[in-house]
Amino acid sequence: MHSQIFMYGLWTTNAKYREDFTTTGAMQFEIKIYEGAEYVLVEPENNVISYKNLQDFKINIKASCSFLSVSWPDSYKTLFVGRTLSITVTPESPYVDNITHYNYLVSSKGKVVHFGIEKKLPGLSSQLLNLPLSQHMAPTACLLVYYFVTGIQTTDLVSDSVCLKSQEKCGNQLQIHLSPNKDAYSPDEDLSLTVETQSESWVVDVA
Known part of the structure; x- marks a missing residue:
């Protein structure tokens, strides 16, 4: 259920004005909403009600069960x-x-x-x-x-x-391939090392 209520009026509260002529106070409203509403949201038109809009201000009240x-x-x-x-x-x-x-x-x-x-x-x-x-x-x-x-x-x-x-266990994977691929190598033998990993990865080779 949804309801939207607009209330207009002038309320008087006992409060002390600050140097900028603004004040805060507590007011009580009796609001009737539909049965089963989950919450009521009060949204003043302005966060601070000052002398500029004491004559007319608006409060939106909304009830919803969604x-x-x-x-x-x-x-x-x-x-x-x-x-x-x-x-x-x-x-x-x-x-x-x-x-x-x-x-x-x-x-x-x-x-x-x-x-x-x-x-x-x-x-x-x-x-x-x-x-x-x-x-x-x-x-x-x-x-x-x-x-x-x-x-x-x-x-x-x-x-x-x-x-x-x-x-994250290990987001990167590294595979190394030697060519030629055999069990034993001789001194001074040329080897080709291929490293496969993800892009933008840093690889350090220590011999």
Whole structure:
């Protein structure tokens, strides 16, 4: 359920004005919302009500019972780079049939390292989101999943986030090939050494 209430008026509080003629005070409002609402969000038009707008200010009050849960089995176990994490996405909303897609993004070290869109499967209360764990997500990353749902004259963005902690065993691989390939070599014999590894890797050769 969704409700949006606008209240206008002039309220008087006992407070001391500061040098810039601003003040703070506590006011009590009686708000009637729909049964089953999960939260009430009070959003003043301005954070500080000063003499400039004492005659007219607005407070938006919004109640919603839509939410999203993101979880995965064995969440206490260590995650490893290179594996795929199956995440359970569970929405809850009176307008759950209006949800069409799940959006997700992964951020690590202040950068978005992965993102995507998953189509919601109709008729399912929850579904799996398969996330490949890359080197860019180690050692910690934040997964944000969200969806848009359209209700009565409103469109809400509902989200949930989890922290992913993963370990990297050895992200690089090194292979060495000698040519000619044989069991024994003679002194002063010419050898060809081929080193295969990932790009942008540093290789040290000590003889």
